[in-house]
Amino acid sequence: MKVTLLPGDGIGVEIIDAAVEVLEAVATKFGFTLEFDKQLIGGCAIDAVGVPLPEATVSSAKAADAVLLGAVGGPKWDNVAPEIRPEKGLLGIRKALGLYCNLRPMTVSNFTAHLSPLRPEQVAGADLLIVRELTGGIYFGKHDEAHLNAEGVEEASDIELYTVPEIKRIARYAFAAARQRRGKVTSVDKANVLASSRLWRRVVTQLQAEEYPDVELNHFYVDNCAMQLVLNPKQFDVILTNNIFGDILSDEASTLAGSIGLLPSASLGDGTGMYEPIHGSAPDIAGQGIANPTATILSAAMMLRYSLKQTEAASAVEEAVNAVMEQGYRTKDLYSEGLQLVSTSEMAALIAAELLK
Numbered sequence: 643m644k645v646t647l648l649p650g651d652g653i654g655v656e657i658i659d660a661a662v663e664v665l666e667a668v669a670t671k672f673g674f675t676l677e678f679d680k681q682l683i684g685g686c687a688i689d690a691v692g693v694p695l696p697e698a699t700v701s702s703a704k705a706a707d708a709v710l711l712g713a714v715g716g717p718k719w720d721n722v723a724p725e726i727r728p729e730k731g732l733l734g735i736r737k738a739l740g741l742y743c744n745l746r747p748m749t750v751s752n753f754t755a756h757l758s759p760l761r762p763e764q765v766a767g768a769d770l771l772i773v774r775e776l777t778g779g780i781y782f783g784k785h786d787e788a789h790l791n792a793e794g795v796e797e798a799s800d801i802e803l804y805t806v807p808e809i810k811r812i813a814r815y816a817f818a819a820a821r822q823r824r825g826k827v828t829s830v831d832k833a834n835v836l837a838s839s840r841l842w843r844r845v846v847t848q849l850q851a852e853e854y855p856d857v858e859l860n861h862f863y864v865d866n867c868a869m870q871l872v873l874n875p876k877q878f879d880v881i882l883t884n885n886i887f888g889d890i891l892s893d894e895a896s897t898l899a900g901s902i903g904l905l906p907s908a909s910l911g912d913g914t915g916m917y918e919p920i921h922g923s924a925p926d927i928a929g930q931g932i933a934n935p936t937a938t939i940l941s942a943a944m945m946l947r948y949s950l951k952q953t954e955a956a957s958a959v960e961e962a963v964n965a966v967m968e969q970g971y972r973t974k975d976l977y978s979e980g981l982q983l984v985s986t987s988e989m990a991a992l993i994a995a996e997l998l999k
């Protein structure tokens with residue numbers, strides 16, 4: 643199985659090395675072979691070839707079974723021309739691979755609940771999955787940049803637009819995921835105000851009735867959902883939502899876990915899927931060997947599950963991560979007295995060793 647590795651910038655390099663060590667261990671254990679192809683994206687690509695998304699990266703990714711990405715960006719490239727910013731590489735690869743579905747699981751274990759901004763008893767055991775539409779809606783609608791209108795007043799606008807096929811294909815991902823989990827989908831919209839949300843709600847409701855009657859469905863307005871995530875996160879199983887609401891809610895949900903270094907993500911389309919931690923390149927700690935590789939290792943587990951169809955291997959990686967946490971090993975972001983402080987590479991080695999036990 644071919645995997646394109648895109649370490650990118652900052653801690654991207656360290657966390658991808660860590661994930662590769664774990665992937666090699668799990669491949670040995672389960673008797674399959676992974677072929678890695680490392681390519682450039684983001685700031686390092688700008689430095690090397692002048693663009694954030696070289697053609698070689700796109701063709702490697704398209705030919706691969708999956709892509710594992712670290713992170714892109716950093717202060718070094720803050721002042722480059724807008725059309726070649728590192729983030730353009732990320733948007734470009736998502737577009738090139740047609741990744742319309744973003745999955746962000748958020749679980750809170752007993753080991754990390756005390757790091758959450760919520761009270762541990764309120765959040766321990768929370769286990770939700772946000773399914774976000776990634777290629778439609780207001781981020782990709784018509785952007786009318788600031789201009790003077792007929793009355794001479796400056797204005798700007800962005801269009802939120804969804805088609806029925808776009809809503810159906812993302813909703814199907816959410817319902818299918820719910821069937822593998824606890825069987826409940828909460829669809830989030832703003833149907834009291836937005837026409838696009840009223841269509842969203844109608845299509846999701848119809849689809850559930852016609853194709854997924856076994857899955858429970860409820861609807862929340864986005865403002866209520868934002869509140870409920872903080873008041874009672876354990877009520878959620880799968881949250882299905884559009885691009886902009888998903889962007890905001892998934893960042894909100896991620897804070898509940900206590901550290902950004904723990905949370906993985908997957909972006910899927912009809913071809914190659916891409917897997918990445920939800921955090922950025924953390925330039926403040928890059929090169930120090932202290933980054934938490936767990937989010938990337940758990941992203942690799944999602945890759946094993948969704949793209950490489952190695953379900954048992956995926957679960958084994960997740961269990962190994964838990965086991966190492968249970969043994970008390972922590973990277974700096976999660977460390978407190980009484981626990982064992984380890985570096986990025988030590989954490990990876992411990993998880994790999996746990997797999998090979």
Ligand code: NAD
Pocket residue numbers: 653712713714715716717732902903918920921922923924925926927932933934935937975
């Ligand atoms: P960030 O996620 O990189 O860092 C936020 C804070 O969390 C920092 O203090 C950092 O040290 C810490 N952190 C992040 N990941 C960690 C890990 N694995 N282990 C321990 N601590 C970790 O966000 P930022 O500082 O806002 O952005 C830095 C750069 O990353 C910017 O250039 C930004 O554009 C880019 N960025 C990239 C992505 C991506 O590639 N998907 C996402 C977000 C931000």
